[in-house]
Amino acid sequence: MTALIDRWRLFALRESVKHRGRTIASVTVMAVSAAFLVSVFGIFGSLTGSVDRLVGGIAGSAALEVTGVTDSGFPASIRDDIASTPGVVAAVPMVRTQVDSHSGPLLLLGADASATALDSDLQRAVEQQLAALVSTTNGVLVGTGVGATTGDIIQLGSHRVTVAGVIRDGASARLNEGHFVLTSLAIAQRVTGHAGRLDSVMIVAEPHADSEGLREAVDRAVNGRALVAEPSVRAVQTGNGVRILQYMTLMGAALAFIVAAFLIYTTMTMAIAQRRPTISMLRAVGGRRRTIVGDLLAEAAVIGLIGGMAGSVIGIGFGRIAIDTLPVALMQSVEARTVYSLPLYAIPLAVGAAVCTSVTASAVAAYQVYKVSPIEALAPVGASVADQVRLWLRVAAICVTVGGLTVSVVLVLLRLGDFFWSGFALSMFFGAGIALCFATIGGLVRAAAWVARRFGRAGELAAATLERAPRRVWATMMTVFMAVTVTITITGANNDLLNSVRSSLGAVGDVDVWVASHPPEQFPTTALPSGLAAEVATLPGVAHVTEGQLGYATLGTEKVILYGLDHGSVSPMYQDLDPQVRADVVAGHGMVLSRDLSRALGVGIGDELSIRTPRGLQRTRVLGVVSYFSALTGTAGIGLNQMSDWFDRPGATLLQVEAAPGVDEAQLLASIRQSSPSEVYVYSGAESLAGVEGAIRQGMAVANAVWVIVVLIAAIALLNTLTLSVLERRREIGVLRAMGASRRVTLGMVLAEAAGISVVGGGLGLLFGMASQFFFDSVTPDIMNIDVAYRPNSMVLVFTAAAIGLSLLGSIPPALRAARLNIIEAVSIE
Known part of the structure; x- marks a missing residue:
């Protein structure tokens, strides 16, 4: 352990501090990726968690719940049939619905004296102020979130009620975060206009009762007039309702980690190149390859750990903000007031993903330690056998490409209609694209060198630099490739989806006037x-x-x-x-x-x-x-x-x-x-169509955040890689300057190198992005349940040009640094 700490202090820590830019860039991309993942978990954990807490606060010891098929509920007489079922200790009738008020939507709960059998937050709320509730005409108890005080008259829908008391203490006060109204069953039925009807019956079972047998018996008593299930089914239905957004955002988080892996790979490759004299010295004095590689992976794990932990903190903040931006139409079906709640597994999983991504990408780069002999490592940095791609690897990549494409196409043709398989097909398609790029690594590097040579003498030098480091060039090219591909895929698929929705709902916009119970961006589910x-x-x-x-x-x-x-x-x-x-x-x-x-x-x-x-x-x-x-x-x-x-x-x-x-x-x-x-809401057909599109765009906002994050990571990756490339070759650049090369030639060399990488990477991303947009449109019917027509958009050229421009912009700082290198310092031996 002491030796490990000493090696870490002398080599890894010193190098990390010395090359702060590289370390900060690596930590940043891992932090961004982890933040995105934590925010996704926070959003959907909050939705289901809020419903879970509300269900637990109301149900208490109830083993089963009978609920209405729709919000109109079911006849109250069903409660008597349930109560007479063997094995039922108590059948608690309830009104449970949302009502409008001066402080926004509130959860209205109506129950009778049998609610004391539940041993729940609801039961304790009734017991606390039962006397005040009974003695007040049209009396209700309210939570602190209602913003009312005892004696106030408040409007619930079209009815006025009197606040008999405010529940401020204990778990009862936290029911639905205080945004609730509790009253007698009769008053709740009058407020909702559902006289003689119930929304729910909570069933308390006898101790040690057979759960399946009891459920079957209650189901027979209900006789198809309502639903019989465990109280937790409400949370399950809420989770099912947001599956589309959940899968899309998780896929986006996976893309962010993939792009981050490319940056970590290029960074670690550069770090190993810079440490070649140190590594060769360790090898010469008897240092084992396994020990050296282990130290490198430990360094990568620390970077992933720091990035994952920092990103988790940022992700919590993003998640809190995102909760308020979810589509209104989606949140309309969630009865609980949604408050931020991060699942326990979110941070460990995000940190673990960051560490695994960093270590895996670094392991691929660190493998070259096994392939470089001490003699080669002592030589000045240049071409290395470790940077060459062997034939069997290219053949394996071709096999992966063919297999991935075959599986993805077959899954699309099978039309399984399942989110998991649709996401798996998309993943296989993207994986096949990356594998194909790896299989053609030689051709891509030669293409980048050809582009660089178009820039004259400086371009010739840049081309030579590109050709001697194919893996580094390929990994850097992939960051541009992924940025363009993800941007074109997401923006193009979103536009195609919007156009298809607009086409299918076109008649909605042609209606002269709409009269509805809700605004156009919501579902009108309340009777006019x-x-x-x-x-x-x-x-x-x-x-x-x-x-x-x-x-x-x-x-x-x-x-x-x-x-x-x-x-x-x-x-x-x-x-x-x-x-x-x-x-x-x-x-x-x-x-x-x-x-x-x-x-x-x-x-x-x-x-x-x-x-x-x-x-x-x-x-x-x-x-x-x-x-x-x-x-x-x-x-x-x-x-x-x-x-x-x-x-x-x-x-x-x-x-x-x-x-x-x-x-x-x-x-x-x-x-x-x-x-x-x-x-009542009155609006035109155009406003109705705009409301529907607005709700869909709200849902797409999360998807749009994906490509913004991916582009951000790609920009950091390119800037970092080119900067490290300059640092790696500063001795070579110093020699060129000593031989008479001007600052302009040095500047042009770095810019030509960036141009070769960005043009080939951007062009490749353009082609694959359009193909993946078409593939995404083919999968969309299984995800969004609507046929989507593929429509190429001229904006893809703009996105590609922007990516290339961003790459060139990111190359300016390292190019200026190369031009300003001090000749004496550059040629000196460290």
């Missing part, structure tokens, strides 16, 4: 005031009003968006069907499913489907399967009347208004807005 459709239809200038409904529902185990469709609806769930199928769906003869929901339920066109409704199990037939961009785990559509009847959701949640010929749309919009209640 009764009679509003008839009132709007009588307004001057209105030709026709089409009613529609949206609501959250559970089909099987999947939480989905359910559409109630009527004749003339512009929803793709209606427009993409044949005329006869449209008529059958509206008439209630069957339903239409989105592609992802069809896969999840394992049914197709013509199959029979049993679904739970408040009126019991209903059998229907799948009449159509459409390509539709789903925000959750799927979308389904049925006739409007059938939705109202089966799910007890009378009325409409949105109105599609068609103007009479010659009527000014702006005036009609103002007229409808003036005549509608203040809680």
Whole structure:
């Protein structure tokens, strides 16, 4: 151990301090990569963690929960059937929904005296101020997040209630972070307009009861009128709803680590080159290769550890900020108030990934220690057998390329419709591209040298430098390659997705006026005031009003968006069907499913489907399967009347208004807005389409952050590599200057070297980026559940030019440093 510490102090630590730029660059890229990974874990851990805490605070000792299929709940009489089931100690009826208030959305909880059987935060909240709650007319208890005091009158939806008390102490006060309203069951039913209905029944089981047997018994008692599951299923459904973003961001984090690995490789290669005299001396006095390599890997592990820990701290801050930027439509389905919560595994995993990436990349570079003899190591830095790529490695890379491409193409053709396999196909495709570049390393280096020679005498010197260090040149070229590829792939695929969504929702923008219960960027899932459709239809200038409904529902185990469709609806769930199928769906003869929901339920066109409704199990037939961009785990559509009847959701949640010929749309919009209640949203078709696109762009913001981070890492890598290249050759540059080479030639040599690397790397990235954009578009139907058309964009040339420009810009500091080298110091022996 003492020897290890001495070697670390004398060699690794001294070199790291001496070459601060290299060390800082390595730590920085690992920190950025780790920060991105920690922020991703923090975002999605916060979503599921918030729901978990809320579920635990309400459920307590409950073994099962019976919940409504939709937000309309189920008949309260079901509770009595559950309570009489053998093995049930208590069946606690509850109203559990979100309501609007002066302080924003609040969780409304209504329960009766049986809630004391739960032994939960909810039960303790009731016990604390039960007397005040019972003695107050229309009384409610509120959390501290409501911002009210005892005696205040607050508005919940269209009802006014009196604050009987504020829960400030204990775990009860932390329920939903204090943003809750607790009241009696009767008052909660009146506030929500669901008289005689429940949202949930919490079941406390007898000790040592058979969980499966109890669940089957309760399921028989419910008889298909509600869902029976463990309380934790709510958190599972929340996790399923954000799978798209989760997989995309995790893939982005993986790309960041891949680019960081290239920088670590080039950095360690340079470090070994600079230490060749020291390494040769150690070898000459009996130092073992294993010991030298072990020290290098230990140094890399420390760099990864420091970078991972620093990045974890930064990632926590990024995650906190990102929580507030998630798509509103996505967060609308999450009942819990989302607060930042970092999973325990996040930091260890991010630090571990940083250390493993740094050590693995360094191990590839450190392998040359085994290949260089002490005699060769004592020679001035130049061409080395360690830098040559053997034939068997190139053949292996070709095999990896063919295998990766084959697997990725087969997975796309199989259309498995699974996030994991789609992500695996993309990874294999990217891996095949990198392997192909490695297999053609000789040709790529010669191409870079050819570009460098276009710059005259300075270019000839640069070409010679490039050709004698193929691995270093290739690794540096790959940073530019990855930056251009990722930029073109993500921006191009995002634009293709937006264009496809815009095309599929084009009819939404053609509607003259929309009347809805929510703003255009959210799903209108709340019923509009009764009679509003008839009132709007009588307004001057209105030709026709089409009613529609949206609501959250559970089909099987999947939480989905359910559409109630009527004749003339512009929803793709209606427009993409044949005329006869449209008529059958509206008439209630069957339903239409989105592609992802069809896969999840394992049914197709013509199959029979049993679904739970408040009126019991209903059998229907799948009449159509459409390509539709789903925000959750799927979308389904049925006739409007059938939705109202089966799910007890009378009325409409949105109105599609068609103007009479010659009527000014702006005036009609103002007229409808003036005549509608203040809680109703009225907007144009263009605003509706912009709202949908805005919600999608919010989701894409995370993906866009990926390519920004990758480009940042690539820029650091290129700057670092070229700087180290100058430092490595300062003696050679000093000799050239002593022989009469001007500062201009020296400056041009470094710039020509950068131009060769960046032009070839950028051009290669352009070609592969366009190919990967096409491949990503082919996989998108399995990820986003919508067919995406590949559209080449002229902006790819701009991105490529920007990458090349960035590379050249990054080469200016090392080029100036080379030009300003002191001749005497440069040629002196260290």
